[in-house]
Amino acid sequence: MNKTRQIPIRLRNSVTCPHCWHDFSPEDTVWVSQHLDLRDDIRLEDGQPLRFTPTRFTVQGNAIDSGGVVCEQVACPRCHLVVPRALFEMPPLFVSITGTPSCGKSYFLAAMTWQLRRIMAKSFAMSFADADPALNRVLNSYEENLFLNPEPDKASKLNKTEEGGDLYNVVRYDKQNVTYPKPFLFTIKPSEHHPKYHQSARSSRIISVYDNAGESFEPGKDSRANPVTRHLARSNLLMFLFDPTQDPRFRDTCRLHTQDPQVVNQPVTARQETVIHEIADRIRNNTSLGQNEKHTRPLLVVVTKYDAWWRMFGEERLKEPWDSTRQENLCALNLSAVLDVSRRLRDLLWEHCPELVSSAESFAKQVYYLPVSSTGCGPESDAESGIMKIRPKDIRPMWAETPLLFALSRFDTGMIAHSDRSRNNTKGNG
Numbered sequence: 001m002n003k004t005r006q007i008p009i010r011l012r013n014s015v016t017c018p019h020c021w022h023d024f025s026p027e028d029t030v031w032v033s034q035h036l037d038l039r040d041d042i043r044l045e046d047g048q049p050l051r052f053t054p055t056r057f058t059v060q061g062n063a064i065d066s067g068g069v070v071c072e073q074v075a076c077p078r079c080h081l082v083v084p085r086a087l088f089e090m091p092p093l094f095v096s097i098t099g100t101p102s103c104g105k106s107y108f109l110a111a112m113t114w115q116l117r118r119i120m121a122k123s124f125a126m127s128f129a130d131a132d133p134a135l136n137r138v139l140n141s142y143e144e145n146l147f148l149n150p151e152p153d154k155a156s157k158l159n160k161t162e163e164g165g166d167l168y169n170v171v172r173y174d175k176q177n178v179t180y181p182k183p184f185l186f187t188i189k190p191s192e193h194h195p196k197y198h199q200s201a202r203s204s205r206i207i208s209v210y211d212n213a214g215e216s217f218e219p220g221k222d223s224r225a226n227p228v229t230r231h232l233a234r235s236n237l238l239m240f241l242f243d244p245t246q247d248p249r250f251r252d253t254c255r256l257h258t259q260d261p262q263v264v265n266q267p268v269t270a271r272q273e274t275v276i277h278e279i280a281d282r283i284r285n286n287t288s289l290g291q292n293e294k295h296t297r298p299l300l301v302v303v304t305k306y307d308a309w310w311r312m313f314g315e316e317r318l319k320e321p322w323d324s325t326r327q328e329n330l331c332a333l334n335l336s337a338v339l340d341v342s343r344r345l346r347d348l349l350w351e352h353c354p355e356l357v358s359s360a361e362s363f364a365k366q367v368y369y370l371p372v373s374s375t376g377c378g379p380e381s382d383a384e385s386g387i388m389k390i391r392p393k394d395i396r397p398m399w400a401e402t403p404l405l406f407a408l409s410r411f412d413t414g415m416i417a418h419s420d421r422s423r424n425n426t427k428g429n430g
């Protein structure tokens with residue numbers, strides 16, 4: 001029987017594994033056995049179900065394992081890790097979130113996905129959903145901790161991202177173990193009342209994003225056995241998170257205007273532009289990008305913890321950068337407003353840390369600067385332990401969704417409507 005017929009209808013010619021980034025043809029997909037005796041897969045930790053190339057299928061197209069049990073999960077033929085079926089139908093969009101330790105990557109990831117689930121549906125007639133809730137379990141627990149916490153008055157925190165453990169899969173190749181970061185996968189599709197709903201097959205995307213530890217961007221931390229940031233080479237969208245509270249020049253200027261312990265009590269200082277140099281090196285080493293060429297994919301410099309440094313920039317709360325259109329429940333992203341903020345933020349960064357702007361712009365052709373506050377307020381520092389926590393009831397993110405919305409609108413599917421500065425003149429889908 002022809003294997004390609006068994007996986008969903010409009011198959012893509014090639015699929016990229018979000019775990020090991022191997023490109024494979026759908027017909028090479030392996031399936032995950034269900035029969036309890038079929039255990040101890042060669043690549044995975046002991047006890048994991050065997051992966052197999054099927055010869056028998058049900059009429060619905062699911063494989064039958066050698067124990068006669070119907071199977072539903074499919075996996076990558078190289079690393080044997082489970083991949084969602086949506087990958088066979090939708091083009092992937094790899095997003096890399098980079099930055100020094102404690103610059104705010106995990107909080108940003110949680111706030112971004114939480115906001116996008118609601119805003120995409122309510123304002124842009126798009127759905128943003130887990131491609132596979134089991135794969136997104138850790139990120140979902142971050143969101144629940146911050147935004148659905150049953151004890152909203154009790155100070156809480158997200159744990160520091162470790163360089164090993166729960167966020168990684170270990171795969172055995174002959175005698176070598178390789179550690180891959182677990183991807184978080186989301187599908188983006190137009191919903192029924194979107195004007196381009198009929199084009200959804202062409203415009204849907206599967207987003208693959210990772211939560212790396214900041215230490216993984218230090219020199220020497222990515223290797224053959226530990227390719228934890230290899231997504232950089234595949235990345236369609238690079239986000240570099242710059243944390244002004246780690247910069248003494250920013251701290252000196254905003255110290256008088258904030259109680260944030262990251263500014264006043266326990267400052268962490270980091271040479272953050274070194275991360276840009278490191279990601280540039282890794283991308284050059286793993287792609288055909290020459291030493292003197294600029295990267296052609298967009299680089300977003302996401303400037304985190306806006307709540308701590310807003311006085312250096314403007315209003316206390318950033319306004320939502322989208323306007324309503326004539327169509328109910330469909331907004332248009334105001335690109336001019338976003339670009340204006342980007343220009344003003346570039347000026348501020350140029351004044352205080354020109355080496356950062358220069359590193360970003362000498363690496364990538366298109367660089368944009370976007371302020372974000374994942375929490376909308378600063379954490380409190382525990383008097384004894386110094387651990388920083390925040391009360392879930394106080395959390396009100398600002399612009400956490402904007403970097404991805406902006407990138408989708410400007411560089412990708414055309415599914416996010418956009419408008420110009422006049423706010424009446426709507427282009428795109430509006």
Ligand SMILES: Nc1nc2c(ncn2[C@@H]2O[C@H](COP(=O)(O)OP(=O)(O)OP(=O)(O)O)[C@@H](O)[C@H]2O)c(=O)[nH]1
Pocket residue numbers: 099100101102103104105106107108158159160161162212213214215260304305306307308372373374375376377378379388389390
């Ligand atoms: N004021 C303020 N603090 C924030 C914000 N987002 C995160 N933080 C604080 O920044 C600290 C680090 O945040 P994380 O998201 O864990 O940082 P990370 O980049 O994931 O760090 P690693 O996992 O070590 O790489 C925490 O103590 C948060 O309370 C924000 O929007 N505003």
Ligand SMILES: [Mg+2]
Pocket residue numbers: 105106107159160161211212213214
């Ligand atoms: Mg983290």
Ligand SMILES: [Zn+2]
Pocket residue numbers: 017018019020021022076077078079080081
């Ligand atoms: Zn793989």
